Amino acid sequence: MAKYRECKNPTCNELVQFPERYCPKHKLEQEQKKEQERKEKSYKKMKLYNQHNRNKEANTFYQSKQWKQTRNYIINRDNYTCSVCGEPINNRKIIDHIVPRRIDKSKELDENNLWTLCYRCHKVKTDIEEQIINSPNGINKIKHISKENWIKYIKERIKK
Template identity: 40%
Template sequence: MNHESKYLAKRKKWSEKHTQNYYHNYNKTQRVRNETKLEQDKFYRNKQWKKGLRPAVLERDNYLCQYCMSHGRMTSGKIVDHIIPYEFDSSKRDDVNNLATICARCHTAKTLWEQEYYGTGSGNELKEVAAVPDIKYLPDFMDSAKTQ
């Protein structure tokens, strides 16, 4: 039994070290790959976002995905999304009217659509397009992006 506890302790230590390395490398290559992303990362780590905006939006939306609700579905969500992406218009980063609760499934679909429409994301260039601020239109756009 003593050997097993030593083994588990050693394995836990190894796992923690390698998890930290993974996130360190991820943060350097993906999350903070340029000045815009560095600024964005700092915003999501600050007190205003963690203790103020994010919890306020989740409470306001009753932890329900607003994208699903615009199509008559009730789905729980715990992600707070910028309707107009932070990367596209950083001036709306702390505007509660530009924030909505979203489920993981919708968040994935919306991210793919944003990359195509706005040009956000790794390796893309931002496009000069009109912002889509009304949440009721976004699920249709997200669905069309999935089928292309």
Template identity: 30%
Template sequence: MSKPMHLCNHPGCMALIPFDQRYCDKHEYRKPISCADKEQRHLMNKATYYKRTHSKHEGKYQHFYRSTQWRKLSHHWLMVHPFCARCEAQGIMRKGDLVDHIIEIRDDWSKRLDTDNLQTLCYACHNRKTWKQKQIRHKRRERQPDSSQR
């Protein structure tokens, strides 16, 4: 006797799957994440953030992030804005872990203490945003002609 079948839980998907599964193979990524997995992912994102901010190659940026001025401002910001801005924009209420500069201080040092340039992010959103910004910066450098050849 075969298992009873039902439609995949992904909206609009008409794939028939066994009754004890929630999603077809195509939509398996939508499977709910257990609390243990969420905690593990959070710890991994936190470790990535910590590794980047406490590297051997400290510059003025890491020194700024350890300054009293920044610590006080970011602490106050988190008290007033406790939720991750990117998650909240998607309708997810997730606690923010850190204060992020919308325009990175590498791109505009003068905006490092500008409250109009701040947002609260969770570690995952911050790591994603930082990775994308790094890719953009890298592509920008590749497109610029080498000034030493002039």
């Protein structure tokens, strides 16, 4: 025999089949509430990171009107897809500097130095970048890696 219990919403007396906790109406409300809480937590975490960990000058740059306009242009130019793997990007839009901003600030708003990456490809690129930077003559090497070579390196690393 199926077990039932009351909806967990305090104002609702509808019975729901175990293991459900909410009736269909309140289940949707609960999911929306959880999603909103997740977004707020993520926003607070990013805000704290920006205030305490990120370089102040970098934070100012990433909050600038110029960057936001350029960022939106790049996302649209790349059709909301990762420039490496082609996956659609819905929620976590990462606009990456091909030559890192900290290495060559003259290219920080250069459209040819910016591309849209998914979280996975961005993580792989960042890991490769750090390895190269920490190698002899690494900064000079990073300055000269083309977009095409980055695509090749990232795809090779993802295959492993």
